Amino acid sequence: MNQQVNCSATCSQRQGNLIVLSGPSGVGKGTVVAQLLEQTPHLLRSISVTTRQKRNSELDCIDYFFLTKEQFSQSRASGELLEWAEYAGAFYGTPRSFVRQQQQDGNDVLLVIEVAGARQIAQLAPEAVLIFLSPPSFEALESRLAGRATEQPEQVASRLVKAKEEISQKELFAYEVVNDIVEIAVNNLQHIIYSERLKIRQPIR
Amino acid sequence: MNQQVNCSATCSQRQGNLIVLSGPSGVGKGTVVAQLLEQTPHLLRSISVTTRQKRNSELDCIDYFFLTKEQFSQSRASGELLEWAEYAGAFYGTPRSFVRQQQQDGNDVLLVIEVAGARQIAQLAPEAVLIFLSPPSFEALESRLAGRATEQPEQVASRLVKAKEEISQKELFAYEVVNDIVEIAVNNLQHIIYSERLKIRQPIR
Numbered sequence: 001m002n003q004q005v006n007c008s009a010t011c012s013q014r015q016g017n018l019i020v021l022s023g024p025s026g027v028g029k030g031t032v033v034a035q036l037l038e039q040t041p042h043l044l045r046s047i048s049v050t051t052r053q054k055r056n057s058e059l060d061c062i063d064y065f066f067l068t069k070e071q072f073s074q075s076r077a078s079g080e081l082l083e084w085a086e087y088a089g090a091f092y093g094t095p096r097s098f099v100r101q102q103q104q105d106g107n108d109v110l111l112v113i114e115v116a117g118a119r120q121i122a123q124l125a126p127e128a129v130l131i132f133l134s135p136p137s138f139e140a141l142e143s144r145l146a147g148r149a150t151e152q153p154e155q156v157a158s159r160l161v162k163a164k165e166e167i168s169q170k171e172l173f174a175y176e177v178v179n180d181i182v183e184i185a186v187n188n189l190q191h192i193i194y195s196e197r198l199k200i201r202q203p204i205r
Numbered sequence: 206m207n208q209q210v211n212c213s214a215t216c217s218q219r220q221g222n223l224i225v226l227s228g229p230s231g232v233g234k235g236t237v238v239a240q241l242l243e244q245t246p247h248l249l250r251s252i253s254v255t256t257r258q259k260r261n262s263e264l265d266c267i268d269y270f271f272l273t274k275e276q277f278s279q280s281r282a283s284g285e286l287l288e289w290a291e292y293a294g295a296f297y298g299t300p301r302s303f304v305r306q307q308q309q310d311g312n313d314v315l316l317v318i319e320v321a322g323a324r325q326i327a328q329l330a331p332e333a334v335l336i337f338l339s340p341p342s343f344e345a346l347e348s349r350l351a352g353r354a355t356e357q358p359e360q361v362a363s364r365l366v367k368a369k370e371e372i373s374q375k376e377l378f379a380y381e382v383v384n385d386i387v388e389i390a391v392n393n394l395q396h397i398i399y400s401e402r403l404k405i406r407q408p409i410r
Contacts, residue, residue: 132405175403188403195400198380198393200337 016042016103017196018125019110021189022118023133024163026145028179032133033112035186040193043108046099049075052090055150065095083113083120088158092117108193115166122172129196131189132173136180138164221247221308222401223330224315226394227323228338229368231350233384237338238317240391245398248313251304254280257295260355270300288318288325293363297322313398320371327377334401336394337378341385343369 023029037045049065051072060066067075072091075081084093094111102109111121121128135141141163145156170176175192179185228234242250254270256277265271272280277296280286289298299316307314316326326333340346346368350361375381380397384390 171405173405175400176405177403188399191396191399192403194393194396195380198382198397200376200378200381 014106014197016106016108017193018099018103018121018128019043019108019193019196020118020121020128020130021110021112021133022115022130022166022173023179024135024141024166025159026141026148026163027133027135028144028182028185029112029133031182032179032185032189033110035182036189037110039186040190042106043110043193044102045110045112046094046102048111048113049081049093049095050090052088052092082124083111083117085114085116085120087114087116087162088155094121108197115169115172119169119172127201129175129192130173131175131177131192132170133185134167134170134176134178136178138167219311219402221311221313222398223304223308223326223333224248224313224398224401225323225326225333225335226315226317226338227320227336227371227378228384229340229346229371230364231346231353231368232338232340233349233387233390234317234338236387237384237390237394238315240387241394242315244391245395247311248315248398249307251299251307251314251316253297253299253316253318254286255295255297257293257297287329288316288322290319290321290325292319292321292367293360299326313402320374320377324374324377332406334380334397335378336380336382336397337375338390339372339375339381339383341383343372 021029021033033045037043047061047063047065049067049072051067051069054060054064054066058064069091072084072093075093075095076084080096081093082096082099084091086092092114094113094117099109099111111117113121118130122130135144142160145151145159148156151159177185177188177192226234226238238250242248252266252268252270254272254277256272256274259265259269259271263269274296277298280298280300281289285301286298287301287304289296291297297319299318299322304314304316316322318326323335327335340349347365350356350364353361356364382390382393382397
């Protein structure tokens with residue numbers, strides 16, 4: 001048996017996994033992701049680029065890289081985006097070099113992206129681990145979105161239409177985690193992340 | 206969203222998974238499996254049939270169903286065995302009806318079987334979750350086997366030859382868990398079992 005055989009799940013030589021988390025607006029991705037990152041060693045969040053307006057609570061270079069539409073187009077044209085999507089009038093994308101570097105350093109990289117983006121990742125990086133975060137019910141989602149102070153009623157309506165469409169596409173994903181109780185959702189996400197570290201990667205099968 | 210969408214990982218309507226654990230003789234399957242079963246809700250061990258001689262510590266109908274060679278042949282001929290294998294001069298098999306009934310009741314069923322049996326399961330039940338339990342090193346395996354009071358030196362030698370062959374086939378498995386510290390191995394097995402409960406099963410993809 002060579003060294004590779006003995007390499008444990010926390011082995012530093014291991015190349016990290018690409019973990020993709022999607023789910024409808026209002027499902028609670030923010031809260032779940034914050035706890036998950038805090039409690040999971042060797043898991044880093046990818047920082048997305050976006051052209052949407054910064055919310056007051058958000059920080060540039062931490063929550064997103066906020067770009068102008070021109071800057072975004074340049075990144076996209078140069079092949080720097082691992083995926084990109086337009087959502088509610090704004091563009092979002094994942095910077096390829098950041099992700100790959102983190103994986104080479106042995107960290108799992110968490111992408112929190114829209115379903116359209118997850119679809120691109122599934123094609124470009126079939127080894128990615130796709131997870132869908134579901135609301136306990138559509139009504140729960142509706143009331144969470146309506147309760148957001150930052151959203152106008154027409155934005156809520158538009159996000160609900162989008163949410164229905166996204167939920168109908170969840171078969172694209174490998175796993176589903178229901179976000180009813182946050183701690184359980186976080187725990188379930190950790191089970192997935194840890195078990196994926198134990199996968200035997202088969203170059204040919 | 207229908208009820209199925211909201212079904213949590215512990216939902217009683219869920220059909221259980223078939224979890225297959227293999228690994229070389231002496232890797233510590235017995236200890237790991239005992240702790241795993243004690244600590245994991247909705248996980249039951251399948252009881253194998255075997256023609257090998259009962260050890261003093263073993264109980265019929267609990268550790269194995271001990272059969273004569275004739276009884277074993279009848280079971281095999283009637284299609285009652287989900288897999289079977291000959292190992293060190295004895296026959297082992299998994300009774301199909303026991304496994305399927307437990308799955309229908311919403312329990313995961315754990316099969317602890319030889320690699321040859323795992324290969325049959327992979328073909329007959331491709332949805333099965335195949336896990337390989339590895340020793341931290343080949344030397345560790347050797348000393349564990351040599352320390353077994355129940356084994357003759359020629360049996361140890363024969364098991365070591367078999368072990369090398371089995372380790373070379375671990376690419377058959379989806380996951381690898383190294384049994385260095387038992388508690389960590391059990392914990393890793395739980396991550397796999399829980400995350401597999403969160404899989405979105407795709408009838409067509």
